[in-house]
Amino acid sequence: MMHVLTNSVPKWGIPRSPHFDTIDHSFSICTRCSFSCLPTSLATHDIARNKGLLHIKEGCAFTIMSFPVIEKTESNVVIKEYAEDFTSSSSYESAMEALSSLITIRKRGEKTQIGGRYKKLERMLMYLKILGLEDHIAELKVIHVAGTKGKGSTCTFCEAILRECGLRTGLFTSPHLIDVRERFRINGLEISEDKFLHHFWECWSLLKENVSDDLPMAPLFQFLTILAFKIFVYEQVDVAVIEVGLGGTKDSTNVIKEPVVCGVTSLGFDHMETLGNTLRMIASHKAGIFKSQIPAFTVPQLSEAMDILQERALQLAAPLEVAAPLPIEKLRGLKLSLSGDHQFINAGLAVSLCKCWLQRTGNWEKIFHKDGKEAELPEAFLRGLSTAQLSGRAQIVYDNSYASSEASENSSGDLVFYLDGAHSPESMEACAKWFSSVVKGNRNSSQSSLSSMNGGENMEEVLRNMRHEKEKSKQPYKISKQILLFNCMEVRDPQVLLRRLVNICASSGTHFSKALFVPSISMYNKVTSGSSIVPLDISGKDLSWQFSLQRHWERIICGADSVHDKNSEMDSARTLPPRTFLYEAASHYCPGKDYSAYSAIMPSLPLTIKWLRDCVKENPSVRVQVLVTGSLHLVGDVLKLLKRI
Numbered sequence: 223m224m225h226v227l228t229n230s231v232p233k234w235g236i237p238r239s240p241h242f243d244t245i246d247h248s249f250s251i252c253t254r255c256s257f258s259c260l261p262t263s264l265a266t267h268d269i270a271r272n273k274g275l276l277h278i279k280e281g282c283a284f285t286i287m288s289f290p291v292i293e294k295t296e297s298n299v300v301i302k303e304y305a306e307d308f309t310s311s312s313s314y315e316s317a318m319e320a321l322s323s324l325i326t327i328r329k330r331g332e333k334t335q336i337g338g339r340y341k342k343l344e345r346m347l348m349y350l351k352i353l354g355l356e357d358h359i360a361e362l363k364v365i366h367v368a369g370t371k372g373k374g375s376t377c378t379f380c381e382a383i384l385r386e387c388g389l390r391t392g393l394f395t396s397p398h399l400i401d402v403r404e405r406f407r408i409n410g411l412e413i414s415e416d417k418f419l420h421h422f423w424e425c426w427s428l429l430k431e432n433v434s435d436d437l438p439m440a441p442l443f444q445f446l447t448i449l450a451f452k453i454f455v456y457e458q459v460d461v462a463v464i465e466v467g468l469g470g471t472k473d474s475t476n477v478i479k480e481p482v483v484c485g486v487t488s489l490g491f492d493h494m495e496t497l498g499n500t501l502r503m504i505a506s507h508k509a510g511i512f513k514s515q516i517p518a519f520t521v522p523q524l525s526e527a528m529d530i531l532q533e534r535a536l537q538l539a540a541p542l543e544v545a546a547p548l549p550i551e552k553l554r555g556l557k558l559s560l561s562g563d564h565q566f567i568n569a570g571l572a573v574s575l576c577k578c579w580l581q582r583t584g585n586w587e588k589i590f591h592k593d594g595k596e597a598e599l600p601e602a603f604l605r606g607l608s609t610a611q612l613s614g615r616a617q618i619v620y621d622n623s624y625a626s627s628e629a630s631e632n633s634s635g636d637l638v639f640y641l642d643g644a645h646s647p648e649s650m651e652a653c654a655k656w657f658s659s660v661v662k663g664n665r666n667s668s669q670s671s672l673s674s675m676n677g678g679e680n681m682e683e684v685l686r687n688m689r690h691e692k693e694k695s696k697q698p699y700k701i702s703k704q705i706l707l708f709n710c711m712e713v714r715d716p717q718v719l720l721r722r723l724v725n726i727c728a729s730s731g732t733h734f735s736k737a738l739f740v741p742s743i744s745m746y747n748k749v750t751s752g753s754s755i756v757p758l759d760i761s762g763k764d765l766s767w768q769f770s771l772q773r774h775w776e777r778i779i780c781g782a783d784s785v786h787d788k789n790s791e792m793d794s795a796r797t798l799p800p801r802t803f804l805y806e807a808a809s810h811y812c813p814g815k816d817y818s819a820y821s822a823i824m825p826s827l828p829l830t831i832k833w834l835r836d837c838v839k840e841n842p843s844v845r846v847q848v849l850v851t852g853s854l855h856l857v858g859d860v861l862k863l864l865k866r867i
């Protein structure tokens with residue numbers, strides 16, 4: 223494949239968007255004016271102008287751009303546009319403020335309080351019309367994916383595979399862990415801050431100008447969906463991989479009228495307050511993305527769910543196929559970049575979706591004409607499957623920032639974080655299996671395989687982990703302790719989640735010596751960015767939810783209620799347990815201490831990480847393996863802190 227470096231874009235002129243010619247894999251420059259392909263209304267607004275984001279000229283918007291710089295990463299071309307100084311972090315923070323104002327404060331399952339005359343999907347179509355996008359989104363070549371678990375992973379595999387096939391990709395996933403821009407990827411890379419702000423303020427101001435009592439402003443997820451469509455249209459992606467937000471039938475993404483192919487990942491119990499209490503009801507929502515005569519794929523499902531999917535597909539004359547989990551031999555010695563056995567299910571689905579997409583768009587034969595071996599996965603597929611990246615799903619982070627530079631590596635213990643944002647019973651099961659298998663791998667061999675490190679890491683992180691593995695193999699034997707760091711949203715059933723986790727881990731010999739219950743930093747009513755300030759002030763934080771999690775834990779582990787009397791709860795949570803707590807056997811526990819034998823409430827996440835680091839620093843003979851799970855917010859917060867503390 224040829225990559226051509228271009229820097230011939232006029233600095234103050236029309237942005238020409240570079241893209242792949244998908245047919246012969248060559249890189250070409252589209253000489254059409256990207257903006258001129260879009261309605262001139264896109265350029266007529268004030269906020270962006272006030273913020274200096276746009277120059278308006280005769281109804282056509284011109285971004286202020288400096289020369290694009292092309293970075294080559296493996297077989298992909300990555301384009302970076304370095305904008306002038308018009309975007310500052312403060313402008314990014316004001317975008318976050320604006321986004322936060324779109325969060326509709328309501329309890330899950332309650333009917334929306336958006337008001338207005340129209341239903342959600344009618345509103346979505348009207349918003350798209352305001353932005354002049356309605357015809358353009360019909361031209362996007364979409365892979366649309368619903369399901370209870372594995373949507374994000376499946377979409378990420380699809381994106382990586384098709385990018386490796388030489389296509390220009392757009393990927394829209396949810397939720398994000400640290401920064402909202404994670405939800406929008408162009409050619410495998412998170413959208414740049416400049417581009418994000420540009421599109422954000424255009425959407426924002428046009429919608430704000432046109433809202434009325436009948437058509438109120440779009441709530442958060444609808445807004446983000448519209449933004450994704452706008453970005454993908456503007457970026458002229460060859461393929462848009464779109465993850466459903468919640469359910470299917472009524473999801474904001476379901477304005478896609480004619481996707482190229484649809485996928486439904488593993489179905490299970492989540493969001494029952496919105497989707498219903500039975501698997502049949504849940505499946506019926508997910509099947510709501512099927513479209514007349516459009517091929518659909520799913521994974522093996524329980525029969526109640528499969529029956530519904532098949533019924534719906536039949537009604538729509540949509541050919542539905544079941545994609546088998548990817549057989550490991552097909553990888554020809556490579557490893558899936560996302561860890562855990564469940565990822566073979568997602569990978570199998572992604573392969574079927576991509577093959578179908580390539581065939582239906584006429585690309586399959588053009589790209590793989592020389593590759594006659596139907597049974598084998600094309601090289602590009604293997605590259606995609608072994609490099610796709612998604613943070614916070616079965617991700618391992620070795621933390622060594624506590625080790626002082628002068629001290630030898632061996633003078634402190636190991637601290638390893640295992641992060642997985644599981645928050646439904648089925649995903650907790652997948653998470654427990656993964657955690658047990660990787661810590662077991664550690665117990666059985668001094669060197670764990672790199673396959674246990676998922677693709678959420680960047681190259682730098684992978685290399686750091688490899689160095690760590692190498693160092694570790696030279697070190698004396700360490701005693702491993704498994705610790706749980708947990709929080710979940712109040713709408714979840716912690717009893718079910720924790721019990722599932724404990725039982726599955728126990729069945730393969732993994733036992734948590736302690737559980738730490740901690741409040742998340744992220745606020746559900748605020749969209750924050752990677753650079754937002756981490757609040758350290760914990761005074762007045764209500765920890766009653768964490769105390770109730772602890773009570774569930776105590777009941778599961780020792781069949782008894784926690785020893786806490788309610789009055790001491792608030793006081794005890796103000797203080798961290800002594801460092802010996804981490805290593806103390808439960809039998810050493812003395813009633814009367816302000817933490818229990820098996821668990822503790824931690825006053826804040828930053829303090830918890832510091833405390834864990836201090837504990838490990840003092841004790842060279844231990845390896846503390848911390849499973850962080852229950853909430854993607856918690857996982858995101860931990861990742862943010864590990865990178866920044």
Ligand SMILES: Nc1ncnc2c1ncn2[C@@H]1O[C@H](COP(=O)(O)OP(=O)(O)OP(=O)(O)O)[C@@H](O)[C@H]1O
Pocket residue numbers: 369370371372373374375376396397487488564565567568614615616642643644645648649650652653854
């Ligand atoms: N096929 C699967 N079966 C069971 N659990 C899975 C599967 N795939 C992923 N998981 C679990 O679900 C978690 C989230 O994975 P992923 O982000 O791919 O799913 P999602 O459907 O996008 O989730 P969300 O509802 O958070 O958007 C993973 O961390 C893992 O614990």
Ligand SMILES: [Mg+2]
Pocket residue numbers: 370492
């Ligand atoms: Mg979900």
Ligand SMILES: [Mg+2]
Pocket residue numbers: 373374395396397465
């Ligand atoms: Mg998701």
